[in-house]
Structures are given as C-alpha cells and as structure tokens.
Amino acid sequence: MFKVAGKAEIIRSQQKDEYYLTYLRKMSADVVHSLLGARAWITWRRELDLAADLGYFCLTTLSGFQTIGEEYVNIIQVDSSRRHVPSILRRLTMVLFHVLIPYTVRKGLDWLERRLQSHGLQEVPIATREFLLKCIPIARDLVLYTHRLHMAVFYMQGMFYQLAKRFNGVQYLQYTGGAQRVSDDSVSKSFRILGWLTLAQLAGSALLGTRAYLQQTYRKGAGLIGGSDTHSEVGGQVSPGRKCALCLGERSRSSVTPCGHLFCWSCIHDWCATKAECPLCREHVEPHRIVCLQNFDAP
Structure with a gap:
C-alpha cells in the first residue's frame, strides 16, 4: 500500500542522506589530506565535496536505487503522474541540477569577484566594475533567500524538499505495507507554523539588508565613505601582508x-576541522578560540 510521503518522512530521509554525504566528504578529504598534504586539500576541497556528492547520487538515484535516507523511511521517487518511477533522463537532470548548479554558481561568482578586485578586466569601465562588485554579494544573498523561500513553501505545502525535484516534477510515495500510520494532518499544522516563521525571518532579513545597503549608499553619497579603490593589489598580485598562508590568496574575513x-576565516576553520593545530607553528588550536577580526581588512 502506497501513500503520498509526508513532510516528516521526507525531512528524515534528507537528514539521513546528509549524514552519509558528510561522512563521504570527510573520508575523501582525509585521503587527499594524507596523500597530497593540506595545501592541496584546501585548494580542492569544494571539488572533493562535489565528487563525493556526485558519487553518492550516481550510485543511488541515477542507478535506479533508493538513497540510504529513502530506504530508511520506505519512500520511493515517482514522476508527476505518481504511477511511474522517473526516467533515466529525468534522474540525470535532477542529479546534475542538484549537485552542479550550486557549485557552478558559487565558483562563477567567486571567479568574477577575484577578477574584478584584481583589475583583471581592464576593458570594463571602473564604474561598471564597482557596480558589479556591489551586485555579487546581492547575488549570493538572492541564492540564499531563494533556498529559504523554497523551504518555507515546502513546510507549508510539502511535496518538494529540493529545488531540483520541483523543477523535474519528482515526488515521493511511501510504502506502508498495509499498516495504519498516523495521519500527516497531526503534524502539518506545526510545519505550516514553521513555514510562516521562515517567511517572517526571510522578510526581516531582506528588510534589514535593504536598510543597510541604503544607509551605506547614503553615507557614501555624503562623502563619509571614500569611493576610491583602496585595494593593495598591483597587477593582480596580493601584498604579503594580506595573503592567507593556506589558500595563498587575499585573506577574506x-x-x-x-x-x-592570520588566515581566512573559512580556510582556518576547514583546516581545524581535520587537524586542530596552527598550520604554521603547529600550536594546538581550538576552533572556538579563533577570532574573526571585524573591520581589520581594508575596505
């Protein structure tokens, strides 16, 4: 006997999958860290996570099997008709959309930001470069807000937990084996409340971000914030005083x-996640003792 999978089952399935994905990412990071060293791992850590995710979903979803999380709660993927499993083309599109699109967007924005900050796009006018540099953080926020908005819709309506499944029309059915299960109505109200709270939090974040942007624009227009470029790079080179010893790029946060x-915030935390010591002097470092230096970096 099959029924439409409830929100609770879908969430438990995703949590179980995320647990094993985290395990695979950690194992691949440990292998590269042991064989090639910390610098290679820092350089390729995102690609390692990408390979681990692709491997997991290729061995499960793309091959026509349930993921570990889906098997854990007895749910299966079906197409929009709820009568057939998704075709191989639909599963391939879903996996690539779920894994590759976020990676591509993140890498593309990072590359564009580095090129603009290092004056690599000399043919682009300065005013255009400054405008694009302002738009990049907004684009990152839009990606985050889109994800949160989709989660709020899921909490209120159910059905699609991931954007990739929504765009490909992949839904879930749960096999109950003829046993009587507790109706999803008993928990749907709680999820709807969570959805409305998520929407309220999203709206508040958007309003605060807009207010901060308008205040900064006003102060800059009033001459309180200098509009000239103060980066210390010359010809794309990063000054030694601003270079991170792990990624060898300009320190971020x-x-x-x-x-x-001194290190990048993300670099030193990624390092301490596998080895709790300073990469330069080998002194023991607890992650909670790392201090982010607010307003330290040049504007």
Whole structure:
C-alpha cells in the first residue's frame, strides 16, 4: 500500500542522506589530506565535496536505487503522474541540477569577484566594475533567500524538499505495507507554523539588508565613505601582508589564532576541522578560540 510521503518522512530521509554525504566528504578529504598534504586539500576541497556528492547520487538515484535516507523511511521517487518511477533522463537532470548548479554558481561568482578586485578586466569601465562588485554579494544573498523561500513553501505545502525535484516534477510515495500510520494532518499544522516563521525571518532579513545597503549608499553619497579603490593589489598580485598562508590568496574575513597567525576565516576553520593545530607553528588550536577580526581588512 502506497501513500503520498509526508513532510516528516521526507525531512528524515534528507537528514539521513546528509549524514552519509558528510561522512563521504570527510573520508575523501582525509585521503587527499594524507596523500597530497593540506595545501592541496584546501585548494580542492569544494571539488572533493562535489565528487563525493556526485558519487553518492550516481550510485543511488541515477542507478535506479533508493538513497540510504529513502530506504530508511520506505519512500520511493515517482514522476508527476505518481504511477511511474522517473526516467533515466529525468534522474540525470535532477542529479546534475542538484549537485552542479550550486557549485557552478558559487565558483562563477567567486571567479568574477577575484577578477574584478584584481583589475583583471581592464576593458570594463571602473564604474561598471564597482557596480558589479556591489551586485555579487546581492547575488549570493538572492541564492540564499531563494533556498529559504523554497523551504518555507515546502513546510507549508510539502511535496518538494529540493529545488531540483520541483523543477523535474519528482515526488515521493511511501510504502506502508498495509499498516495504519498516523495521519500527516497531526503534524502539518506545526510545519505550516514553521513555514510562516521562515517567511517572517526571510522578510526581516531582506528588510534589514535593504536598510543597510541604503544607509551605506547614503553615507557614501555624503562623502563619509571614500569611493576610491583602496585595494593593495598591483597587477593582480596580493601584498604579503594580506595573503592567507593556506589558500595563498587575499585573506577574506581575516581571523587570528591564539598563536597570532592570520588566515581566512573559512580556510582556518576547514583546516581545524581535520587537524586542530596552527598550520604554521603547529600550536594546538581550538576552533572556538579563533577570532574573526571585524573591520581589520581594508575596505
């Protein structure tokens, strides 16, 4: 006996899958860290996560099998008719959309930001470069807000937990084996409340972000914030005082360890996730003792 999978079952399935995906990512990171060293791992950590995710979904969804999370709660993927499993083309599109699109967007925005900051696009007017640099954080926020909005819709309506499944029309049915299950109506109200709270939080974040942007624009127009480019790169080179020893690029959100060394916030936390020591002096470092230096980086 089959019924439409409830929100609780879908969420438990996703949590179980995320647990094993995290395990695969950690194992692949440990292998590369042991064989090639920390610098190679820092350089390729996103690609390693991408490979782990692709491997997991190719061995499960793309091959026509349930994921571990789906098997855990007895749910199966079906197409929009709810009578057939998704075709191989639909499953391939869903996997690529779910794994590759977020990676491509993130890498593309990072590449564009680096090129604009290092003056690599000399043919682009300065005013256009400054405008694009302002738009990149907005684009990142839009991606985050889109994900949160989709989650709010899921909490209120159910059906599609991931954007990739919504665009491909892939739904879930649950096999109950003839046993009587508790109706999803008993928990749907709680999820709807959570959905409305998510929408309220999203609206509040958007309003605060818009207010901060308008205030910054007003102060800059009033001459309180200098509009000139103050980056210290010359010809695309990063000055040694602003270079991260792990990624060898300009530090982003400079953070200091108890021993006094400076790194990117994300780089040093990724490092300490596998080895709790300073990569330069080998002094023991607890992640909670790393301090992000607010207003330290040049504007």
